[in-house]
Amino acid sequence: xxxKKKFPYRSAVVACNGGCxxxxxxxxxxxxxxGCGACVEKCKFGAISLNEYGVAEIDEEKxxGCGACxxxxxxxxxxxxxxxxxxxxxxxxxxxxAEAKKQCEVSCIGCGICxxxxxxxxxxxxxxxxxxxxxxxxxxxxxxxxxxxxxxxDLRGIYTAKN
Numbered sequence: 001x002x003x004k005k006k007f008p009y010r011s012a013v014v015a016c017n018g019g020c021x022x023x024x025x026x027x028x029x030x031x032x033x034x035g036c037g038a039c040v041e042k043c044k045f046g047a048i049s050l051n052e053y054g055v056a057e058i059d060e061e062k063x064x065g066c067g068a069c070x071x072x073x074x075x076x077x078x079x080x081x082x083x084x085x086x087x088x089x090x091x092x093x094x095x096x097x098a099e100a101k102k103q104c105e106v107s108c109i110g111c112g113i114c115x116x117x118x119x120x121x122x123x124x125x126x127x128x129x130x131x132x133x134x135x136x137x138x139x140x141x142x143x144x145x146x147x148x149x150x151x152x153x154d155l156r157g158i159y160t161a162k163n
Contacts (some may be wrong), residue, residue: 008084010065013060016078017090017151018055019106029103031075031092060155073077077078085134086158087144091151094127099148108151114143148155 016032035054047062048069049124058071060083070078077092089108094099097109110128116125130143130152141148141159144152154160 010080011060011063011076012067012069013058013081013088013155015056015079015088015090015092016051016057016075017106017153018051020104023090029093029095029096029100029107031077032078032104034075034158035155036074038074039071042068042072044068045088081153082134084153085132085137087132087137087141088155089130089132089151090153091129094129096128099131100128101136101163106150108147109149111148113146113148114117114152117142117146 006043009061014033018033020029020032025161032056035050038049039056040048040050044060045062045064047059048056049059051057055063067080070080075092081088089106091106093104093107095103097111098108100109108129110125110130112125114130115123115125120138122133122138124131141154144154144159150160154162
């Protein structure tokens with residue numbers, strides 16, 4: 001088990017929540033986790049597993065934040081973040097609203113509600129998807145509460161269900 005030396009510590013996060021259950025021939029999200037397992041194989045600490053939907057999940061207790069998993073991810077959706085900020089966008093879908101809704105049950109549709117809600121100005125919608133500037137975010141969780149698609153999560157499980 002990896003030992004966290006100080007707070008805040010760094011850990012990887014996967015920007016996909018697995019809301020798209022694509023099967024062969026479906027027209028689903030092309031930006032999310034494809035369940036290839038490259039990140040699982042690369043992680044020397046056993047911190048990554050594929051969940052029941054085939055989406056990579058990070059065990060923050062084991063993750064040391066080295067970023068090796070992100071470098072091998074073919075979708076480029078694994079990022080290292082400061083764990084002092086518990087609010088994350090678990091979506092990478094760049095499709096426009098209506099199309100994103102069709103592709104995934106919990107995709108960001110770029111509506112901008114989170115951006116308007118954020119009093120710190122930490123969220124911007126870029127390429128139809130919310131992006132949080134971690135150095136500005138206060139982790140108040142209001143964006144997660146207001147997100148109509150539940151694409152923004154509180155990793156602590158206070159404002160949104162912990163997953």
